[in-house]
Amino acid sequence: MPRLGQHFLTDKNALKKIAGFLDLKEGDAVVEIGPGHGELTEQILNNELRIKNTEIKIIAIEKDEQLAExxxxxxxxxxxxxxxxxxxxxxxxxxxxxxxFIIHGYKLAGNIPYYITGKLLRTISELPEKPKISVFTIQKEVAERLAAKPPKMNRLAASVQFWAEPEIALIIPRDSFRPIPDVDSATIVLKKGVQKGIKxxxxxxxVRVLFSQPRKTILNNISNGMNISKDEARSKLKKAGIDENLxxxxxxVEDIIKIAVAFQ
Known part of the structure; x- marks a missing residue:
């Protein structure tokens, strides 16, 4: 059985690609989450050796005491x-x-247990200094939700895309892991986005108000969520150039920012 929900990636070609997605540069600091047996850690170190005169710092956080030792x-x-x-x-x-990390910036990596993916992304979103690049192997379905664009935008995508630009870089079949999980995985690369100009x-x-009831129009969600009349909500949406029936x-993300500014 997997320890603490972990499924260990054993495909060396996939591990090599994942390490490459970090785009290592001289002086980089990498925080690896859930290194397990150190399969990805080894590949990151191998990449380091291929970069002339470069040494990186790796901090690997492992919850399992036996694995950490x-x-x-x-x-x-x-x-x-x-x-x-x-x-x-x-x-x-x-x-x-x-x-x-504050001075030089940092990068995140890891084969993330499915049950902590959402919590981890929320933790990162609350960090004052975001990672330059995050390379996470997660459940394929979650990766697709993260990278979604209209007309498939969702609360998770809207939240993460405020601070990062996501790209699904690799699809990894379930039989590349031990023990074999029930679903396929994907490696998603999150590159630090530009400052959006809003608090x-x-x-x-x-985002919470707009996606509180995804099947309803934004006019209804704003009126209910912000406790204002539909007339007031309609007026502000019109000034922001946003269709109330969407x-x-x-x-x-740009639309959501316009709405946020209009209702500050």
Whole structure:
């Protein structure tokens, strides 16, 4: 049985590609979440060797104590690999506050257990300094939701695309993992987006209101969610240049920002 919900990726070709998606540069710091047996860690180090005069820093956060101890022994000769045993959801904010990451930036990577994917993305969204690149192997269906555009926009996509530009880089069949999971996976690359020019709280509040009832029009959701009359909501949407009859799935991130600004 997988420990703590983990399914370990064993396909070396896929691991090599995933490490490549990190686009390693001199002085990069990589935080790996759930390294397991260190399969991806090894590939990241192999990539490092192919980049002349480059040393990167790897901090690997493993929740399973036995795996963490095994990783320490495996990489004890590498001075640039640090293994931390603990919950990444709790440790990530304090690690990122380290001045090293603030000054030089950092990248995230990991084969993420399905049950923590949503919580991890929310944790990242709340970090004051976002990763330059995040490369996560997650459930294929979740990756497709993350990368969705209108007319298939959803709350998860709207939330993540506020701070990152997602791209599905690789589809990985379920038999590439041990134990074999019930579904296929995908590697998604999240590249840090440009500053959107609106306060984070205002944007996410608007997302919650708009997607509170996805089948209803945005006029209804705004009126109910913001406790204002439909006439007032209609007037502000018109000024923002947004069709009141649209449903949340039809909105782009830019549309949501316009709505957030209009109702601040």
């Amino acid at each position: 095994s990783l320490r022994k495996k990489f004890e000769a590498r001075g640039n690999v640090e293994i931390i045993c603990g919950d990444a959801l709790k440790l990530l904010p304090s690690i990122i506050h380290n001045s090293l 984070t709280d205002a944007y996410y509040k608007t 449903r949340p799935q039809n909105l782009s």
